[in-house]
Amino acid sequence: LEPGGSAAALGHDVGRLRPAIAPSGQVLRACRAAGMLAVHAREGHRPDLSDPAPAKRVRGRFPAGIGDPDPMGRILMRSQHGHDIVRKLAPAPGGPVAHNPGEGAFYATDQAMLRSRGIAWLIVCGVATEVCINITVREADDRGSTASCWRTALARISPNSSRPVLR
């Protein structure tokens, strides 16, 4: 979400996404104050490029692709600075962070997030509404959790911002 990060290097307009940061921080702080578990999830890949599907690497008309260099390291690579969670929303030390190689936060992630903790209710914040948030909410639903979104803590990546994707 910062200039020079993975999303910007892929050619996305991060200015469209950044309005989700402050409200997400408010939700995060309120949840922590209430003793709720906060789980961070981010889309990213192994540096050996073993996990992005071939179709994912060639798709779109982006100026750069997964694993290419960006000003903060390599695009969408685990452990690279451009893939870090923005400082204002940083996980607690040792807090759970899921690495998801897909857009959905539940597909092939290394966190058995919900089942192992018996979590039935989720509040979802982040970006982008019509991509990762959309599929993550539906994945949670199929897995038996009830997911709600905090409307102001979401942001769309597409300019067609008047079209709702979640209700």
Next chain:
Amino acid sequence: LEPGGSAAALGHDVGRLRPAIAPSGQVLRACRAAGMLAVHAREGHRPDLSDPAPAKRVRGRFPAGIGDPDPMGRILMRSQHGHDIVRKLAPAPGGPVAHNPGEGAFYATDQAMLRSRGIAWLIVCGVATEVCINITVREADDRGSTASCWRTALARISPNSSRPVLR
């Protein structure tokens, strides 16, 4: 999609969904003529109700729920007539049919549909655009396949039909 079937018994307006049938049949016949594999997927549950998540059973304001009686058997139950695929779109004898207990055709299904056959390209038809089709296309994407939809072979379950969910 028929009066008395599972969707109707749940309270959905199946008249809104039926326009997808004829175009889906055209796509199905064209694909068969071209020697392409046709896979049917349908949302449904085991008769012992072991697989719908509790949240799924209580959600919504439907007049009836999963497993309740309907005019064709029991709602969204495997092997019940109300859960059959409509005759015009019937699978070939012995053809692959996925039983998916979620809305996504890839979650917890008993068909390892894509990977075991090395399928990279999909044409998706069916209902409902903003629910099962939406998540299935995104699931396919995360699994490395490129999914396209046949626009006229889809139908929405919601009355807000002017709002696109897929582009």
